[in-house]
């Protein structure tokens with residue numbers, strides 16, 4: 001078990017500095033443009049691939065760190081740069097995590113590298129769970145997976161909603177119902193390889209924030225994937241389904257749920273990066289902006305806002321680091337992962353709103369970045385489990401009861 005420490009190792013500090021510098025030099029200068037364009041920022045992600053930030057190695061290094069802190073530290077810096085571009089860089093990681101959580105070692109070796117491609121030719125991954133009628137309630141997925149014994153293929157049909165990199169990804173990981181009667185316990189995850197017929201992009205959403213990140217529907221129309229694309233393999237799935245049918249419950253988590261649980265501290269770190277960006281910016285602004293003959297920070301009303309902002313930001317970081325460490329060292333016992341994501345997301349929304357207030361009229365315009373940070377922060381209370389779902393997870397964990 002790794003020691004929990006607030007002192008980052010030399011390697012972690014190096015990674016932190018390296019990502020921060022990339023955020024300063026490449027991400028921040030591009031943020032406004034790609035927010036306005038509302039398009040996937042290929043040139044920026046290609047730059048990230050060239051330096052090794054958009055790469056399997058980077059993710060593996062982060063995920064392999066026994067203290068768990070490398071990834072949240074790096075993500076905070078990336079999202080400090082820009083959340084839309086940050087999501088464009090991190091989005092493939094969700095598909096990779098979905099494969100790693102449910103796949104066999106052979107499947108990981110085959111598919112995870114394809115979620116990133118190479119610096120010469122980047123590839124993208126998408127993790128497709130949510131549907132128009134099933135977001136928080138992932139047990140009600142309607143997308144069906146039916147096995148065709150004659151060809152040893154799985155046939156997928158359905159529509160996925162709000163999918164990051166949906167339709168533009170090379171590798172789509174799709175969670176589908178194999179036995180809908182078993183609800184969440186009757187689901188399995190499948191890899192849909194690049195270029196598979198029948199998978200197409202539906203509508204591309206126009207969004208409130210993280211607009212450089214591509215979000216779209218994914219339509220699956222008679223999509224046929226080889227048997228080896230079932231993550232975890234058929235034997236394991238059949239055993240799980242049999243147990244679920246026999247006992248009425250398998251005791252195993254739904255595939256989508258296990259992915260989201262493991263990635264929660266990382267999502268908290270995204271929100272933290274945005275919050276810190278807004279805090280730092282508004283602190284400097286408050287020292288320079290004069291009203292009534294003195295810097296506005298000389299008013300307690302402004303100075304106390306900033307004091308509260310940094311207190312909440314530091315509290316969020318402590319929860320995130322604890323959760324990231326706990327995930328690697330013994331596992332969550334009372335919803336620590338959810339706590340970290342819940343706290344950091346809510347803090348990011350409040351802090352970015354306060355930042356707008358501190359900048360006054362300028363803060364409300366697109367000439368200054370704080371309104372973008374506010375729009376970008378909001379997604380964190382919604383995706384990968386809304387704030388209410390995080391509260392539910394925590395409430396169930398602390399009570400041992402199936403709170404509705």
Ligand SMILES: Cc1cc2nc3c(=O)[nH]c(=O)nc-3n(C[C@H](O)[C@H](O)[C@H](O)COP(=O)(O)OP(=O)(O)OC[C@H]3O[C@@H](n4cnc5c(N)ncnc54)[C@H](O)[C@@H]3O)c2cc1C
Pocket residue numbers: 094126127128129130132133134135136137161162163164165207210215379382383384385386387388389392404
């Ligand atoms: C930009 C963006 C990117 C996304 N990327 C992905 C992706 O890559 N892959 C993917 O699979 N999905 C993705 N999503 C989907 C996202 O995870 C869902 O939108 C989210 O889980 C919420 O589901 P919903 O929208 O159906 O809301 P609903 O589940 O309909 O919830 C609506 C409201 O009701 C509340 N609510 C629901 N159930 C309860 C309950 N039991 N108790 C209390 N309150 C409740 C919710 O908290 C929320 O406030 C993305 C969404 C967005 C907007």
